[in-house]
Amino acid sequence: MKKIILLGLFLFLPGVCFAANISLNDVIGTLQGPFKSDVIKTRGTDKSGIFDFQGDFFQESHIAAIDRTQRGSGFVSFLFEYSTTNKVPRAMFRWEYREPSQQEVVSNAQTMWVYLPENRQVIVSDIAQVTQQRADNPMTFLTGLGNLARDFSLRWGLPDHDQDGNPILELKPHRVSSLIRSLRIVVDRRAVKDYVENNQVGNYFPILATTVIDPSDNRTTIEFSNINFNRGLSPSFFEFRRPAGVEVVRPTGSEMGF
Numbered sequence: 001m002k003k004i005i006l007l008g009l010f011l012f013l014p015g016v017c018f019a020a021n022i023s024l025n026d027v028i029g030t031l032q033g034p035f036k037s038d039v040i041k042t043r044g045t046d047k048s049g050i051f052d053f054q055g056d057f058f059q060e061s062h063i064a065a066i067d068r069t070q071r072g073s074g075f076v077s078f079l080f081e082y083s084t085t086n087k088v089p090r091a092m093f094r095w096e097y098r099e100p101s102q103q104e105v106v107s108n109a110q111t112m113w114v115y116l117p118e119n120r121q122v123i124v125s126d127i128a129q130v131t132q133q134r135a136d137n138p139m140t141f142l143t144g145l146g147n148l149a150r151d152f153s154l155r156w157g158l159p160d161h162d163q164d165g166n167p168i169l170e171l172k173p174h175r176v177s178s179l180i181r182s183l184r185i186v187v188d189r190r191a192v193k194d195y196v197e198n199n200q201v202g203n204y205f206p207i208l209a210t211t212v213i214d215p216s217d218n219r220t221t222i223e224f225s226n227i228n229f230n231r232g233l234s235p236s237f238f239e240f241r242r243p244a245g246v247e248v249v250r251p252t253g254s255e256m257g258f
Helices: 002-010 024-035 037-042 127-133 145-150 189-198
Strands: 052-063 068-081 090-099 103-107 111-116 121-126 152-161 167-173 182-187 207-213 219-229 247-249
Touching (some): 024 167, 024 189, 145 152
Parallel strands (some): 121 247
Antiparallel strands (some): 052 219, 152 167, 167 182, 207 219
16 A cells, blocks of 8 residues: 555646636646746745745545545655756655655655655665656656646646635646546645736745546545745755665666655
8 A cells, every 4th residue: 555655646627717817827827937947047035936845745545446545644845956957946855654654755856765664664766767767757747847838738627626716727648657647736726816916926835736547547636734835945854864774675677666
């Protein structure tokens, strides 16, 4: 079951518009704007974009073949390193699961560590190798938030908003993927309102929840809460320090360590 939970990390919509004055492009702009590569030009202000974030998450994974649902929760941290030459930032992350069991998934954008305390093991993978082996990996969603159209087609979800009026988008990968059939994103309506009325981004964290459906109808939903951003996280926070007595496992072949 751990593999199902960890897979959901990387798996981070037609309909009637949820409000008459809100367009699909407005919602896409709200979602992409805080993570565009050109935010580096205005980094002097905290509200120019989102450079890092931390908060709680709740995850629900449904395994279609056996009709079983597993739930997990914990604390997540992300850091985006922007440059003037690359269109997408380097993404560093730390997922700390508290339930149903303790485990960590950490990456400094070069190496990924999957730490399983109860097994006293850490699985170490090279991010470049992972990307090369699995070119259809939906992890590109996490590293390419500022340029989603590069990897996905975007449309309204069905329904196009949740019960609180937050718009829902559906993303489908341009290339056939063995890991993802569609990705649904619930966007914070406050962020959309700020984008439409004030022509600005970065005052609200735009992502409330994501749902990934794979070709086998397995479904993973992650809900975010208590998100704080632009806290000035250090890259050193995304280095895994192996506890004494923990075995290092290096996957080979098509294994990816999650």
